[in-house]
Amino acid sequence: MHFTGVSHLPVIKLNYGMKNKKILISGASIAGPTLAYWLHKYGFNVTVIERSPGLRLGGQNIDVKGPAKEIALKMGIAEKIRALNTTEVGLRFVNSQNQTLAEFPAESSMSMTQELEILRGDLVKILYDHTSEDVRYIFGDRIIRLDQTEDEVEVLFGSGKKDKFDLVVSAEGIGSGTRDLAFGSRPCYKYLGLHTAYLTIPKKITDSRWARWYNAPKGIVFMLRPDNYGETRASVTFLAEENEYRDLDEQAQKKALIKRIQGAGWESERLIEGIGESRDLYFERVSQVKADRWSKGRVVITGDAAWCATPIAGKGTDLAMAGAYILAGELSKAEHHEEAFGNYEKIMRPYVEKCQKLPPGIPGIVYPESKWGIALLNQCIRVAGSKPVEWLLKLFSGNSKEDKKEIMLPDYENNTASGMKE
Ligand SMILES: Cc1cc2nc3c(=O)[nH]c(=O)nc-3n(C[C@H](O)[C@H](O)[C@H](O)COP(=O)(O)OP(=O)(O)OC[C@H]3O[C@@H](n4cnc5c(N)ncnc54)[C@H](O)[C@@H]3O)c2cc1C
Numbered sequence: 099m100h101f102t103g104v105s106h107l108p109v110i111k112l113n114y115g116m117k118n119k120k121i122l123i124s125g126a127s128i129a130g131p132t133l134a135y136w137l138h139k140y141g142f143n144v145t146v147i148e149r150s151p152g153l154r155l156g157g158q159n160i161d162v163k164g165p166a167k168e169i170a171l172k173m174g175i176a177e178k179i180r181a182l183n184t185t186e187v188g189l190r191f192v193n194s195q196n197q198t199l200a201e202f203p204a205e206s207s208m209s210m211t212q213e214l215e216i217l218r219g220d221l222v223k224i225l226y227d228h229t230s231e232d233v234r235y236i237f238g239d240r241i242i243r244l245d246q247t248e249d250e251v252e253v254l255f256g257s258g259k260k261d262k263f264d265l266v267v268s269a270e271g272i273g274s275g276t277r278d279l280a281f282g283s284r285p286c287y288k289y290l291g292l293h294t295a296y297l298t299i300p301k302k303i304t305d306s307r308w309a310r311w312y313n314a315p316k317g318i319v320f321m322l323r324p325d326n327y328g329e330t331r332a333s334v335t336f337l338a339e340e341n342e343y344r345d346l347d348e349q350a351q352k353k354a355l356i357k358r359i360q361g362a363g364w365e366s367e368r369l370i371e372g373i374g375e376s377r378d379l380y381f382e383r384v385s386q387v388k389a390d391r392w393s394k395g396r397v398v399i400t401g402d403a404a405w406c407a408t409p410i411a412g413k414g415t416d417l418a419m420a421g422a423y424i425l426a427g428e429l430s431k432a433e434h435h436e437e438a439f440g441n442y443e444k445i446m447r448p449y450v451e452k453c454q455k456l457p458p459g460i461p462g463i464v465y466p467e468s469k470w471g472i473a474l475l476n477q478c479i480r481v482a483g484s485k486p487v488e489w490l491l492k493l494f495s496g497n498s499k500e501d502k503k504e505i506m507l508p509d510y511e512n513n514t515a516s517g518m519k520e
Contacts, residue, residue: 119142119143119264119265120142120143120145120262120263120264120265121137121142121143121144121145121263121264121265121266121267122145122146122147122241122251122253122261122263122265122266122267123137123144123145123146123266123267123269124146124147124148124149124241124266124267124268124269124270124274124276125146125147125148125149125268125269125270125271125274125401125403126146126147126148126153126226126237127154127222127269127271127401127418128218128221128222128225128401128414128415128418128419129269129400129401129402129403129418129419129421129422130146130267130269130401130422131146131222131225131226131228131229131233132169132173132225132418132419132422132423133267133269133400133422133425133426134146134229135173135225135228135229135233136422136423136426136430137426137429138229138232140426140427140429140430140510141430142426142429144232144233144234145233145234145235145236145263146229146233146234146235146236147235147239147240147241147255148235148236148237148238149238149239149240149270150237150238151237151238152237153219153222153223153226153237154219155218155219155220155222155223156218156219156296156298156380157217157218157219157296157380158217158218158296158323158331158333159184159186159211159215159216159217159218159309159323159325159331160216160217160218160221160414160415161212161214161215161216161412161415162176162212162214162215162216162221162415162419163212163213163214163415163416164416164503164504164505165416165419165420165423165503165504165505165507166415166416166418166419166420167213167214168507169419169420169422169423169507170214170419172423173228174228175224175225175228176214178224178228179214179216179220179221179224180213180214182216182217182220182224182326183214183215183216183326184215184216184217184323184325184326185307185324185325185326186204186211186215186307186308186309186323186324187203187211187307187308188201188202188203188204188205188206188211188308188309189201189202189210189211189308189309189311190202190308190309190310190311191310191311191312191476191479192310192311192364193312193476194312194314194363194364196304196310196364196365199476199479200479210309210412211309217325217326217331220326221415239255239256239257239259240255240256240275240276241253241254241255241256241266241275241276241279242254242255242256242279244266244276244280244397246395246397249264250262250263250264250396251263251264251265251266251395251396251397253266263396264396264435265396265397265398265429266280266396266397266398267397267398267399267400268280268397268398268399268400268403269399269400269401269403269418269422270403271401271402271403271406272382272385272387272402272403272406274402274403276397276403277389277399277403277404280394280395280397281389281391281394281397285387285388285389285390286387286388286389286390287385287386287387287388288385288386288388289340289384289385290384290385290408290410290456291338291384292335292336292337292338292383292384292410292465293335293336293338293342293343293382293383293384294333294334294335294336294381294382294384294409295333295334295335295355295373295379295380295381295382296332296333296378296380296381297331297332297333297372297373297378297379297380298325298329298330298331298332298376298378299322299329299330299332299368299369299371299372299376300329300372301328301330302330302365302368304365305324305330306324308324309321309322309323309324310322310323312364312365313465313472313475313476314359314362314363314364314366314472315362315363315468315469316336316337316362317337317465318334318335318336318337318358318359318362318465319333319334319335319336319465320332320333320334320359320362320364320365320366320369321333321335322365332369332372334355334359334369334373335384335465336358336359336465337465338358338383340383343381343383348379351379351381352373352374352376355373355379355381356370356373384408384409384410385406385408386405386406386407386408386454387402387403387404387405387406388405388454389404389405391443392404392439392442392443392446393436393439393443396435398425398439398442400418400421400422401418401421401422402414402418404421404450405417405421405446405450405453405454407450407453407454410456411453411454411456413453416504417449417450417453420449420505420507421442421446423507424442424445424446424507424508425438425442426510427508427510428441428442428445430510431510445505445508449504449505452504453504
C-alpha cells in the first residue's frame with residue numbers, strides 16, 4: 099500500500115456550508131479521478147482508494163468525445179489527450195483473406211476512430227497525474243465494511259485501518275463490491291449474450307495504422323487496432339452463454355479463450371499465441387448494470403458501478419466523465435447530500451437510459467454464427483454507406499460524429515447556490 103498527495107490545483111470554494119467535507123472515492127480508473135478533480139476544485143477533502151497495487155493501465159482505444167471532450171477541455175487535459183493519440187487512421191472491414199471489404203477513414207462521418215482517440219490506460223494515467231498532487235491516493239487496499247450513522251460513514255479497510263468520512267462514492271466498475279456492501283444486494287445485470295477479451299500483442303507485418311475488423315464463423319469478431327507504443331491492441335468478442343466462463347482464473351480463461359477461437363481462420367493463430375503469452379488479458383461478460391437507485395444514505399455510486407452500458411454502446415468514457423462532473427457539481431451547490439444525490443440522478447438517468455438503449459438485433463446481426471450470416475453481413479459492409487453499415491458504425495462509435503448534444507452539462511462554476519449547509 100502507498101500514499102500520494104499534496105496541493106496545487108486552484109480551488110473554487112463553492113461548498114460554503116461544507117468546507118473540507120471529507121469524501122472517500124473507491125476506484126482509480128476514469129470515473130474516480132475525474133470526480134476527485136472536481137470535488138477538490140470545489141473545496142472538498144478527497145481520498146481515492148484503489149484495490150490494485152497501482153493504476154490498471156490495460157485496455158483498448160477509447161474515445162473522448164461529446165460530454166467527455168467538453169469536460170476534458172474544462173479540466174485542461176484535452177491537449178494531453180491529443181498528444182497521446184493512438185495514431186489510428188480509420189477502420190477496415192476485412193475478409194478471411196485479409197482483403198478490405200470497406201474502409202472508413204477517421205475523417206469520414208461514419209468512422210469509429212475519433213478526434214481524441216486514446217488508449218484507456220493513457221487516459222487513466224493523465225487523470226491520475228492531473229489530480230495526484232491535490233488528492234490523497236491509497237493503492238492496494240479496499241473497503242470491507244461500512245457503518246453509516248446520521249452524520250458520517252465509518253469505514254473499515256482490508257488493511258485493518260479505520261477512518262470516518264462524510265460521504266463515500268463507489269467508482270469501482272461493473273463488479274463493485276462497495277456498492278453491493280452498501281446497498282445490501284447486487285443491481286440487475288442485463289447480459290447481452292457476448293463475452294469479450296482485450297489484450298496487447300506484438301505488432302506484425304499485416305498491421306498498419308488502420309484498425310481491422312474480421313467476422314469469423316460461430317459468432318466471433320476479431321478487432322486489431324494500432325497503438326502509439328508500437329504494439330497492437332486486440333479484442334476478441336463472441337457469443338456465449340452467460341455463465342459459460344464463470345469463476346475462471348487467468349490460466350483457465352486463456353485456455354477457454356484459445357479453445358473458443360481455434361480454427362476461426364484469418365489471424366486467429368496469431369491471436370492464440372498472443373493469448374497464451376498475454377500479461378494484460380481482460381476478459382469479461384458483456385452486461386449492462388441496471389440499478390434502480392444510485393445512493394443509499396451517505397453512499398453513492400457512479401460510472402460503470404452505477405450504469406455500465408458496455409463497450410458495445412461506445413459510451414463508457416462519456417458516461418463516466420459526465421457522471422463524475424455532475425455529481426461533484428451537484429454536491430458543490432446543494433444544501434444536503436440527499437438533495438445533491440437526487441439532482442445527480444435526475445440529470446444523469448435520462449442520458450444513461452438513452453446510452454443503454456441498443457438497437458434490436460444485437461448481438462445476432464453483428465456476430466453471425468453461420469457462414470451465410472457472415473456473407474450477408476460482408477455484403478452489406480461492401481456497400482459503403484448502406485443502412486446496416488451506418489447503423490453498425492454508429493453503434494460502436496457511440497453515434498458521436500454528429501454534433502448534436504446528448505446531454506447539456508450544467509455550468510457549476512457560475513452557480514449561485516449557497517452550498518451545502520449540513
Ligand atoms: C483493466 C481494464 C481494462 C478495460 N478495458 C476497456 C476497453 O478496452 N474498452 C472499453 O470500452 N472499456 C474498458 N474498460 C472499462 C472502462 O474503463 C469503463 O467502461 C469506463 O471507462 C468507466 O470507468 P469506471 O471508472 O466507472 O470503471 P472501471 O474502468 O471499470 O474502473 C474501476 C476501478 O475500480 C477498481 N476497483 C474495483 N473494485 C474495487 C474495490 N473493491 N476497491 C477499490 N477499487 C476497486 C478497479 O481496479 C478499477 O481501477 C476497462 C476497465 C478496466 C478496469
